[in-house]
Amino acid sequence: MDEEILSGLRVLDFTRVLAGPYATRILADFGAEVIKIQSKKTARGAESNTSGYFTTFNRNKRSITLDMSYPEAREIALKLTAISDVVIENFSPRVMSNWGLDYQKLKEARPDLIMVSMSGMGQIGPWRDFVALGPTIQALSGLTYLTSFDQDSPMGLGFSYADTVVGLYAVVAVLAALEYRDRKGMGLYIDLSEYEAVCTLMGPTFLDILVNRNDVMPQGNQSDYMPAAPYGCYRCLGTDRWCVVAVFNEMEWQALCRVMGNPGWSQEQRFSTLSKRKKHAEQLDELLGQWTGKRSAEELVGLLQDAGVPAGVVQSAGDLAGDPHLKARDYFVQIEHPVLGKTISDASPIKFSEMRRADWKAAPLLGEDNQYVYRELLGLKEGELSSYLEKGIVG
Template sequence: MTNRPVLHGIRILDFTWVLAGPYATRVLADFGAEVIKIQPLMPEAEDEFSRGYYNTWNRNKLGITLNLSKPQGVALAKRLVTISDAVVENFTPRVMANWGLDYDSLKKLKPDLIMLSLSTMGNTGPWRDYAGFGPTIQAFSGITYLTSFPGEPPLGLGTSYADHIAGLVACLALLGALEYRQRTGEGQYIDVSQVEAMASLLGDAILDYTVDGRQVEPVGNSSTEAAPHGVYRCRGDDRWCAIAVFTEDQWQGFKRALGNPPWAEARRFASLAGRLKNSEQLNRLVEDWTKEHTAEEAMALLQEQGVAAGVVQDASDLAQDQGR
């Protein structure tokens, strides 16, 4: 038995930038890979390198600054490739080729090399050279369209969720390639599209259209499978509690948590179908109750009865979270 991390002895050359790529290689570094970060030689990068943001996504990595616009810088990068197991980059497809660092060129230097590209749209198709960041990738993938309320403009997610999803997909793909090389001795090129990584989360919506011809529309905080299901205002300034009731057992628990109010016995709420049909009225009645309680009180009362409920926490709540 050894205490060595699982990726001990694996060396990865990291040409990534911003978030998705650095996150993928950070996970690999956290599991013991030796990740060498190739840092660009540019004045505007100095401030980025000194910020906590940069250091967060590039922890546990080594670093070297190379001027890849010069032949000497490219030559040094190629020398590093010959002693590395994998190369990871998340530029548009033309960038590595312009430097002479595309997979076909690097494979000649190291035949069993693994190279992973994590561009916005992937290396094929008419949009292959389009650039993108988290919000644009989320929009391309279709998730921004669904994160809104009926009849309102798309809202988006409020954070670069796509970067984390794409980074994890890339990390898993590279781990698979390492395992394949261990069995066969062969390297390979992996083309991961950040948009496709995000679109993989919308399998139900894609199937609804391709199989049934039905366009899935935004539903806000509602669900087609649960009611009540949403975020409800509570006592206090901008305090909210999320509640989701899927089964009849949960509905009975929900009623007990509220003290079995007479309105909950109405025939229109007696079945899930009825609660879904009358969800607007149901939501108003639920919020009449939650507004009498703090978010923490509402959560505790509902959880005691087996109902999924949670405080909508902000950064202050998370920093002081008592549940950790």
């Protein structure tokens, strides 16, 4: 393991469910020693060690049990902090300080500590204590409102996007803080807000509102600002089969017309320039949809891409699992799990020229690394550990 990029970096991981675990999974994938703090009480639902959710987001990590409701557990947490480079938590703002484990206190144990608190709203502000999961954040940031066909039926994304992106931001922050620590010898505390993280991904939307006083409305798959037409999602042959087509310039438009066999309508004046096509987008979509509806999505996308037109199949989970391109790029990785057997998960879209996945380890069982962490790393005596176990502190 010693040749990996983050070898030697130890991360104490208090996080649960998705946003935090996604961040620490990236650190673990690249060689950091991530010690996840669990307990019998918390290892339920998405945090149950043999659930698909847990297995997917906690591979390559270690698990110890430590019941934080005991004062002794907090002492142990301080000792663990002393031998860690990074502490990450995604509780509501008061939890860590109620345990006496805020940054000031942890810094006494480890002066150059890097700590990331990732909460829904951030550590300060009138909403700091608000309860938020991924969909809550997507609703508050405008993403749900704008990911809809019209303002009277808001829909939003069919998955918790916010958690993944804030996880990525947390890793950017940790790695930047490591650069800083390398140069300055100092640690840093990072207050990361999931709400703000999603707000940064709204692009120029807020500028448009604050500067131009424009009203930004939901537009479905369309965009007034995208210099493209046709630009949308079209029904294909079969049950719930669809493709997307995006035509940005004249060359792509000519290519599309060719693939369609230059039907009469495609040569009409109303579609002769990009701005005219945008103006008559509805009619254009209708006509294009009549053509796509008679063919399979795969066949169409093949024809269009061969002709140089940006197009894609709207892929389902089944399509993705069998996608030959993802397969050729080893996008999915197979790991043997001691209880679940063969497991499959998404590897990492960050592809280095050499990436060794042979050593990847399945997500840990509950408390799997108690012996290693408490005895070997902390140097507790056999008797001490068994007494903690008996009292349920390590439990």
